Amino acid sequence: xxxxxxxxxxxERYGEFKDxxxxxxxxxxxxxxxxxxxxxxxxxxxxxxxxxxxKMARIVNGDPNYIDNWHDIAGYATLVEQELNVTRHDKxxxxxG
Numbered sequence: 001x002x003x004x005x006x007x008x009x010x011x012e013r014y015g016e017f018k019d020x021x022x023x024x025x026x027x028x029x030x031x032x033x034x035x036x037x038x039x040x041x042x043x044x045x046x047x048x049x050x051x052x053x054x055k056m057a058r059i060v061n062g063d064p065n066y067i068d069n070w071h072d073i074a075g076y077a078t079l080v081e082q083e084l085n086v087t088r089h090d091k092x093x094x095x096x097g
Contacts, residue, residue, distance in 0.1 A: 015061030023057035024050075044083050048076040 007017075014020055031037060031049060041049070055069045055076075 013062050013066060014058040019061045020054070020057045023061065024054045027053040027056065042083075045080055048080045051076045 011017070028050060031053070052073050055073045059066075059069050
């Protein structure tokens with residue numbers, strides 16, 4: 001499959017790339033305006049939010065019934081939850097990271 005075919009398929013599924021990029025970036029700017037955003041979030045949490053905002057932008061600009069986007073959002077949230085559970089477990093057991 002050519003790159004052009006892939007881009008056309010993605011455009012049909014998610015909408016225009018520039019629209020998804022703009023909305024995703026707008027949402028991230030809103031989140032980053034929170035007073036403690038840069039000091040409170042781990043790299044994993046920040047990246048998960050980047051990916052979740054991208055999936056949200058794809059949903060509202062494209063096909064909201066495409067289940068993979070919803071599944072991916074749950075996946076990124078689950079990865080952060082698992083990391084937090086490991087961190088909490090390590091702190092409780094006195095394990096140093």
